[in-house]
Amino acid sequence: MARPLPALAGGPAPRAEPVSDARTRRSSWIVWFLLRRAASLVAVLFAITVLTFLIFQAIPDGDPALRMAGRLASPQQVRDIREQWGFDKPIYVQYAKTMEKVLDGSVISYTQQINVEQEIVRDLPPTISLALGAGVIWLVFGVLFGLLSAVYAGRFLDRLLSVIALGGISMPVFFLGAIMLYWLGYEWGLLPLGGYVGLTVNPWEWLTHMLMPWVALSVVSIGVYSRVLRANVLDTMGEDFVRTARAKGLSRRRVLIRHVLRNSLMGIVTLWGLDFAWVIGGGAILVESVFNLGGVGQYAAQSIGRLDVPPVMVITMLVACAVVVLSAVVDVVYALLDPRVRLS
Amino acid sequence: MRQLARNRVALAFGALFVAIVVLCLLAPVYAKDIAHTTPDANHITETVDVGGKRVDVVSPTGVPIGPTWKGRFLLGADANGRDVAVRLLYGGRNSLEIAAIATLITMMLAIVLGTLAGYMRGLTDGLLSRLFDLVWAYPAVLLGVALGVALAVGGIDLGVFTLHSGSLLIPAFVIGIVFFPYVAKPLRAQVLSLREREFVDAARVMGYPPPFGAIRIMLGEILPNLASTIVVFVPLIVANAILLEAGLSYLGAGVQDPSPSWGTMIADGIRLIPGAIHLVLVPGIMLALTVLSVNVFADGVRDALDPKASLRGRV
Numbered sequence: 181m182a183r184p185l186p187a188l189a190g191g192p193a194p195r196a197e198p199v200s201d202a203r204t205r206r207s208s209w210i211v212w213f214l215l216r217r218a219a220s221l222v223a224v225l226f227a228i229t230v231l232t233f234l235i236f237q238a239i240p241d242g243d244p245a246l247r248m249a250g251r252l253a254s255p256q257q258v259r260d261i262r263e264q265w266g267f268d269k270p271i272y273v274q275y276a277k278t279m280e281k282v283l284d285g286s287v288i289s290y291t292q293q294i295n296v297e298q299e300i301v302r303d304l305p306p307t308i309s310l311a312l313g314a315g316v317i318w319l320v321f322g323v324l325f326g327l328l329s330a331v332y333a334g335r336f337l338d339r340l341l342s343v344i345a346l347g348g349i350s351m352p353v354f355f356l357g358a359i360m361l362y363w364l365g366y367e368w369g370l371l372p373l374g375g376y377v378g379l380t381v382n383p384w385e386w387l388t389h390m391l392m393p394w395v396a397l398s399v400v401s402i403g404v405y406s407r408v409l410r411a412n413v414l415d416t417m418g419e420d421f422v423r424t425a426r427a428k429g430l431s432r433r434r435v436l437i438r439h440v441l442r443n444s445l446m447g448i449v450t451l452w453g454l455d456f457a458w459v460i461g462g463g464a465i466l467v468e469s470v471f472n473l474g475g476v477g478q479y480a481a482q483s484i485g486r487l488d489v490p491p492v493m494v495i496t497m498l499v500a501c502a503v504v505v506l507s508a509v510v511d512v513v514y515a516l517l518d519p520r521v522r523l524s
Numbered sequence: 525m526r527q528l529a530r531n532r533v534a535l536a537f538g539a540l541f542v543a544i545v546v547l548c549l550l551a552p553v554y555a556k557d558i559a560h561t562t563p564d565a566n567h568i569t570e571t572v573d574v575g576g577k578r579v580d581v582v583s584p585t586g587v588p589i590g591p592t593w594k595g596r597f598l599l600g601a602d603a604n605g606r607d608v609a610v611r612l613l614y615g616g617r618n619s620l621e622i623a624a625i626a627t628l629i630t631m632m633l634a635i636v637l638g639t640l641a642g643y644m645r646g647l648t649d650g651l652l653s654r655l656f657d658l659v660w661a662y663p664a665v666l667l668g669v670a671l672g673v674a675l676a677v678g679g680i681d682l683g684v685f686t687l688h689s690g691s692l693l694i695p696a697f698v699i700g701i702v703f704f705p706y707v708a709k710p711l712r713a714q715v716l717s718l719r720e721r722e723f724v725d726a727a728r729v730m731g732y733p734p735p736f737g738a739i740r741i742m743l744g745e746i747l748p749n750l751a752s753t754i755v756v757f758v759p760l761i762v763a764n765a766i767l768l769e770a771g772l773s774y775l776g777a778g779v780q781d782p783s784p785s786w787g788t789m790i791a792d793g794i795r796l797i798p799g800a801i802h803l804v805l806v807p808g809i810m811l812a813l814t815v816l817s818v819n820v821f822a823d824g825v826r827d828a829l830d831p832k833a834s835l836r837g838r839v
Contacts, residue, residue, distance in 0.1 A: 220657075227658050235674050346823065350816035352767055352787075354774050355808035358794050362801050462665040466771055470794070481775055484669050492670060499663045 210512060217508040221501065228500045229282075232493045233275050278490060282497070287490045289483065296491045300476055300498070306376040307464055307475035309386070310393050315456050318398035322405025323448065327441065329406060330413035341406065348403030353463050357396040357470035364392060374471040393471045397463050401455060405448060412444035419443075446514065453510035456502075534824020541817040544810075548620055551613035559596055561607050563614040564782050568605030572597055581605045587799040600802045602792060608806055615784035615807065616814070622696045622779070623765040629700025630761050631754065634707035639742050639750070641708070642715025653712070656705040665775075668768060671698040672777030695778040699765050707757050714753060718746055752829045759822035763815050770811055786811040 262268045266277050281287045287296040329341045365373040371392055377385040416422065417440055425435045464477035472478070476495060483491035529535070555562055571578040572589065581601045582588045588601040598609040641652035659667070675694045718724065727745050728737070772778030773787025781788065786807040793803030 223654075224658060224661050227654075228662055231658070231662065232670065235670050346819050347812075347816060350763070350767075350812055350819050352770050352774075352790075352808065352811055352815070354771065354794075355790055355804065355812060358790065358797065358804045359801075359808065362797055362804070366798055462663055465665050465669070466774065469775065480666060481669065484666075484673050485776060487673065492666070496663065496666050496670070499666065500661050503661045503663070 210515070213512070214508065217504070217511075221504045221508075224504055225497055225500060229279060229493060229497055230275065232496050233271075233278065233489065278493065281490070282494055287494060289491050290488045291486045292488075296494050299479060299491070300494060303474060303476045303479050305378060305475075306468065306473040307477060309376075309379065309390055310397060310464055310467065310473060310475060311456060313390055313394045314397040314401075315452065317394055318401035318405060319448070319452055321398070321402045323409055323445070325402065325406035326409025327413060327436075329410040330417070331436065333410070333414060338410075342410075345403040345406045348399045349407075351399055353396050353400065354466045354470050356399060357392065357467060360392045360396060361470070374473070376473045376475070393467050393473060396470070397467045400463070405451070408451060409444055409448055412447050413440055416440045416443045446517065449517070450510050450514060453506045453513070456506060531824040531827065534821050534827075537817040537820035538824070541814065541821060544616065544814050544817065545620060548613050548616035551610070551617050554613055555607075555610045559598065559607050559610050561596070561610055563611045563784055564606065566605050567601065567607070570605065588796070588803070590800065590802050599806045600800070602789075602803055603796055603800075608789075608803065611784040611789060612786075612806055612810055615779075615786050615789055616810065618692055618779050618783055618785050619766055619769055619787075619811075619814075622692055622699065622769045623762050625693065625696035626699035626703070626765040626769070627758060627761045629697065630703045630707060630765075631758065633700065633704040634711055634757075635747070635750070635754065637704070638708035638711030639715050639746060642712040643719055643738065643742050643746060645716075649712070652708075656708050656712075659701065660705040660709070665768075665771060668698050668702050668772050669775055669777040671701070672772050692779065692783070695769055695772055698772070699768050702768065703761055703764065707754075707761065711750060711753060714750060715746055718749055756822070756826050756829055759818050759825060763818040763822060766811070766815050766818070 266274050269277075278287070285295075285297045288294065289296050289299075325341050325345065329338045329345075332338045361373060364371045372385075372389050375389060377389050379386045422435060422439055425439050426432070430438075464475065465481050466477075467473070468475040468478040469481050476498075480492060480495045483495075551563075561567065567581045570581050572581055573579075574589075574594075579589060581597065582603065582605045588603055588605065589597060590600045591598065597607055599612065600608045602608055602611070637652050637655070641649040641656075672695060675698065724741060724745050727741050769778055769785070770787035770790070773785040774791045776788075776791070778787055779785035789807040790804055790811070793800065793807070796803055
């Protein structure tokens with residue numbers, strides 16, 4: 181699906197360089213690093229909110245007062261609404277007003293006039309269920325397929341898995357979702373036709389309702405991850421320490437798991453952290469719409485369709501926040517796992 | 525090149541992609557001479573001959589006819605009685621056109637900004653890198669949908685440059701912007717290391733004076749060395765642009781009615797899903813097949829240009 185080249189999405193990658201006394205100064209490194217990341221988070225969030233606001237304000241026919249008032253409104257009504265919402269003020273005043281409301285949690289959507297933050301909190305469970313479940317599925321299967329592909333590199337299983345992976349990468353999630361709904365849901369009646377049931381309400385129903393969305397969302401990532409892991413494993417296999425380990429008499433399996441896989445998983449961990457945030461802002465919109473899960477992504481899609489700025493702004497901020505925070509977390513985890521990495 | 529020529533699978537899929545492109549370009553011919561209709565023509569009240577029987581194009585209950593495997597309604601009709609096969613080809617034309625323009629925009633932006641950031645370093649690099657990070661941190665589909673809807677409603681008017689709402693250039697423009705940091709970032713990193721190489725020093729010593737010297741070095745010395753990276757990225761961006769276009773159109777933020785697109789065709793089909801699965805299957809399979817062919821070809825290109833990517837040591 182429209183998920184831009186996740187394999188290349190690595191953010192500012194931590195540079196591996198030899199450090200003399202890194203271990204003693206590790207904790208202060210991390211504090212400094214987190215402070216700098218927090219500063220850049222604020223900067224990115226500011227820029228993103230301004231950008232979102234501008235995108236929607238730049239629409240020539242996008243006067244929100246006209247849309248809110250409806251077709252039959254008198255000019256006086258439109259004027260009232262404009263005044264009430266501050267649409268007549270300069271754009272930076274409108275921006276400041278909206279941001280003030282975002283930060284104290286009192287944003288009201290233009291069209292439905294309901295509290296945006298409460299709506300988002302209500303929509304979070306389906307989105308979190310979707311992202312977490314799909315994340316686990318694609319990590320497990322991506323690693324499994326990638327490892328098998330690398331071990332049998334050049335042979336039939338590798339070719340087969342490569343074809344499957346490329347097929348998965350090329351599959352539009354909404355098409356996959358639609359045909360699964362048709363056959364598994366409608367024709368064979370194996371799984372429910374979309375919708376969401378809370379985990380606490382009925383765990384079994386929750387599982388059956390989430391199964392198809394999980395698969396639809398994770399297929400692309402399974403393809404990407406297995407390709408990346410395959411390349412990483414083949415890379416690592418060529419390293420000297422692998423030859424040394426084999427030479428000193430360790431078994432093939434042991435070298436593969438303890439030496440090769442452990443090293444190759446590093447890149448996957450980085451990718452996973454970033455993709456997780458991506459999924460919330462990307463594939464989740466499409467999958468939630470197809471399966472009518474009523475999550476945050478679907479709310480975003482509906483709000484965008486109504487040109488409703490406040491919900492889009494809040495959701496965009498949340499996702500951007502998740503992207504930046506997760507990429508910082510990933511860097512720290514990376515540094516903790518790999519003593520050679522210094523946070524710069 | 526020879527590496528690529530030996531990779532039969534990649535070549536076969538490359539040929540498949542070319543075939544799809546040619547087929548889509550021939551859409552008007554097919555519409556006129558074989559299907560005898562246009563992509564927007566409405567045949568909702570007509571009947572068609574199937575196996576000697578007259579069948580409604582759209583049944584009284586609103587279910588459109590499935591594939592007839594004949595000239596007219598080869599792949600069935602949609603809910604408005606339009607010929608799916610004709611719309612499929614026209615939709616493909618739109619999708620491919622958008623993907624091509626979007627890729628062009630992405631590559632231009634990425635090459636110019638990535639090279640500038642990497643070569644100039646300092647403040648230029650700082651500002652441009654922040655720009656890359658900003659677009660990169662902005663969730664792609666959200667950015668695409670937000671821009672797409674905003675522009676689709678009102679069009680854009682930048683004085684010299686005006687786009688009307690409904691123009692195909694709007695999704696192309698949106699997709700081009702969404703993807704450029706993914707290319708610009710690696711290009712910048714590559715330029716950063718290239719500019720320290722001896723041949724760039726040599727060019728500098730030979731006296732390319734600033735400020736035009738820098739431009740000449742970037743164009744004459746740096747750019748040719750980026751060629752293989754650029755070639756690897758182009759098919760990847762094309763594949764992802766086709767997918768994003770379909771996704772945006774699916775959400776109503778891409779190609780606008782009445783122009784057909786594979787994404788909007790699938791979205792229309794999903795609403796009629798129990799009765800007329802062909803409305804989802806036909807554009808969906810075409811879309812997946814097109815993207816797959818580009819991806820497999822891209823894979824072959826990458827293997828051919830990066831000898832390290834082929835098999836390395838075995839345990």
